[in-house]
Structures are given as C-alpha cells and as structure tokens.
Amino acid sequence: MFKVSIIGAGNVGATAAQYIAMRNLADVVLIDINEGAAMGKSLDLLQTGPVTSHCAHLSGASGYESTANSDVVVITAGIPRKEGMSRDQLLKINAQIVSSAAEQAVKLSPDAVFVIVTNPLDVMTQLAYQITGLPSQRVIGMAGVLDSGRFQTFIAAELAVSPVDVKAMVLGGHGDLMVPLLRHSSVNGIPALELISEARLQELAVRTRDGGAEIVSYLKSGSAYYAPGASVALMVEAILQDQNRLLPCSVLATGQYGLNNVYVGLPVVLGRSGVKRIVELPLNSSELQALQKSAAAIEKNVVVMNDLIGWGKPAIVEAAVDELPGVVVVTAPVAAIAEPAEPHQAAEPSVSAPEAASAEPAEPVAK
C-alpha cells in the first residue's frame, strides 16, 4: 500500500482521507494539532473498512513521526475562511501553520509529493515550495480540480446532462480572479458554447467563481469540504497511480503564459513524479490577460507573505491581520518559524512592480 499523510484532520482532511481509503488508494495518517480529532476520525474511518470493503489502514496523531516515508503529503491544516472573510485575510495565520507543517513533514518524507489545500491556496503552495526546498514538480496546490468540478456541475445542470460528460477547466488563482475557460468547455466533445449562449455560460462562470461563498452562506459556519476532499483524492490517485491526468493545478510557472516564479492554476500532466509538464494552451488575448491579472494578484500576496515570514522587507502585514474578525492565533509566533537547511529563495514577482501594485487586493470568496 502507498502511504498518504494528511496534515489537518478537519473537514477537508478527513473527507479526503475517506475518499482515499474507500478507493483503496493508500494507507492514511491523519495529523492534527487536535490529537483527539486525528485519532478519533482515523479510528472511525478504519472501521468503515469491513463495511465498505476497503483495506486501507488509518491512524491519527499530533506528532509527525508516523508520517515518515509518505508517498504523498497533503496539507489542509489551517484556519478555515469564515463568511465575509477573504482568503487573503487568512494569510498570516495560515502561513504560520503551513510553514510548520511543511517543515516537519518534509524532514520525514523528503521523497513525497506535497499537495497543498490550505487557503489562500496559491500563496500557501508557494510558501510550502519555499519552505520544503523540494523541486516545484513535487509541490502542487489543489484548487483547479475543485473549481473546474463546480463549473462542470453547473454546465451539466443547465443542460440536464450527466456531469460525467462535461469537461471544463478553470485556470488562474483560487480566488475572485480565477479564469474559467468558456471556449474550452465541452459536453462529450461538443463545445459548450454551441449548446449554451455565451452570456449564460458567463453567468455559470460567475457562479463558479462564487461557488465556495455560496456554500458558506448556507452552512453559516465552516466551508465546503466534500468536493474539496474529493478533489484532493483525485489528485492523490493521479499521482500514486501515475495516471498522467491532465488537470488544472496550482504549479510554479517557469515562463509559461508569460508567467515566471509564481504559483498559479495551470493545466498540467500529473503523475507519480508530480507535475510532469505544464501544458500551454493557445489562449486568446482576453483569456491570457485574465490569467496574468490573476497571477499578479497572487504575486502581490506572495510579497506580503514573504514579508510576514521574514523573507522579504518588513511590511504591511499587520493591517491585513488586524482585519481578521474573531480569529485566535493558536500557533507559534512568526519569529519561531525556522528556515530549513536549503529553502528556495523567495520568488521575484514576474510582472513589473507598477503592474503588481495595481493588482487586485484581497480576493473575497470561498473555498
């Protein structure tokens, strides 16, 4: 059996564990600062084995020892976004949590592929890349699979067809500036634009963008976790089984789409070694502009984040943190975040400074 460690045994982490176990993909270790949650949920899931015919072993702990030699490490630990809270407001607290999780996990599983889920997604993935010092091919953010799944769901409902027949891809950051590709959406090979008017498809794209917030508004407390957990499991499956799935994932751009040194949602081929390659679609100018604008917003927050963890100039972080409503910091102070032996350098923004400065600020929405 493969071994997957999931850091953060909350809603998304436990749901991902459930999908992974039920599909017999791997044994799962759940790690949570709340040890009881990790132990209780893993024991509960273990007991689904005889009932649902899976043979995955599941265990839980608060310490990282049992994560050693994982094939995949998933990081979902963090503070979830609350209603009305932007993802980017989560930045300071979740940077502390993700830094600590990534640093501890990579020491014990240096060969693992890391899948990051914590929001703000693209920024946290870049942070994990910097902290672990791993090749970017092995540090990947989960967002595009989820956002694309939402878009596909809405297209299927609109046309009253099976969601299985709908293909659609959402690129860009996991935020307000995400880029649903209308022209590339299809129903069993038929371009969606031949079946739905562009205006209506645009409405579905907007609902996709707001998809997480829509769920938060119903739940009142907490945010989506079934589709996020399933999306994690899909990526884990593609990695462990070396499936070469072509999926939108948050990955480090290295010149593709005119972007450099920024984690942003792009189409990739995903397999056992992680990202095997980034696929470059011939985007039209408005699609490309939207993608670059989305990436610029991420870069702006990466600068804030690097300031926060001491990898950049001291800065404007306090203002952002002061806006966090009702959040209690439970982790170590920033100063306690140690740099690993050979971390990656903080990325230089790939767009010019004035452009980055005019990027969208915090992106309100949803998981």
Ligand code: APR
């Ligand atoms: N180490 C380990 N686990 C931690 C730590 C830490 N330092 N800090 C928090 N956690 C755990 C919490 O105890 C909780 O069980 O992370 C878990 C987060 O779970 P939920 O609060 O249920 O949040 P969830 O809905 O699962 O979302 C997880 O995904 O989309 C992102 O931003 C979102 O950060 C959130 C993450």
